[in-house]
Amino acid sequence: MALAIRRWHIYSVDLEPRVDTKPGKQRSCLAVQPDEFTEAGLKSTVVLPITSKVIKGDLFPLRIHLPSGTAGLKTASDILIDQILAWDNSLFKQEMGSLPESLIDQVKLALADFLDLA
Numbered sequence: 001m002a003l004a005i006r007r008w009h010i011y012s013v014d015l016e017p018r019v020d021t022k023p024g025k026q027r028s029c030l031a032v033q034p035d036e037f038t039e040a041g042l043k044s045t046v047v048l049p050i051t052s053k054v055i056k057g058d059l060f061p062l063r064i065h066l067p068s069g070t071a072g073l074k075t076a077s078d079i080l081i082d083q084i085l086a087w088d089n090s091l092f093k094q095e096m097g098s099l100p101e102s103l104i105d106q107v108k109l110a111l112a113d114f115l116d117l118a
Contacts, residue, residue: 003092005045007035008099008107010071013047014091027051028096029087030079030107044086048107050077061110064103071097081110 005011013029029047038045052075055063063078070077073096099107112118 002089003095005031005038005089005092006098007031007033008104010050010073010096010099011047011092012094012096013087014093015049015085015087026093028073028077029085030099032084032107032111033086038089043090044088045092046084046086049080049083049085051080052077054078061113064106064110066103070103071099073097079107079110081107081114 003011008031010028010030012026014026015029016025028050030050031045031047033042033046050066050073054065054076055078059078062082063080066073066077066079068074068076109118
């Protein structure tokens with residue numbers, strides 16, 4: 001049975017194969033697409049990949065830091081704002097948890113800044 005993918009939730013997603021700067025392997029991703037698109041039957045979801053290769057320092061708007069334990073993540077991680085992907089819903093393997101409101105606000109600001117929408 002397919003997962004009910006929801007915005008601002010983190011999922012384990014199969015991103016194989018790796019191509020150039022596109023991250024490969026199964027990794028955590030944050031769903032950022034509004035729920036209405038998934039509910040309307042869209043077969044893919046826009047996500048931001050998450051990496052456990054944390055870079056110290058303020059890299060806003062390119063990365064948003066997630067402390068260990070956030071939304072089911074076992075290690076401290078960074079959301080990769082500049083790696084926006086649309087990925088087939090069938091490749092979403094497991095829901096890990098939802099992002100806290102304070103981090104949702106940071107992601108929204110980072111996306112608006114990175115995409116020059118502010």
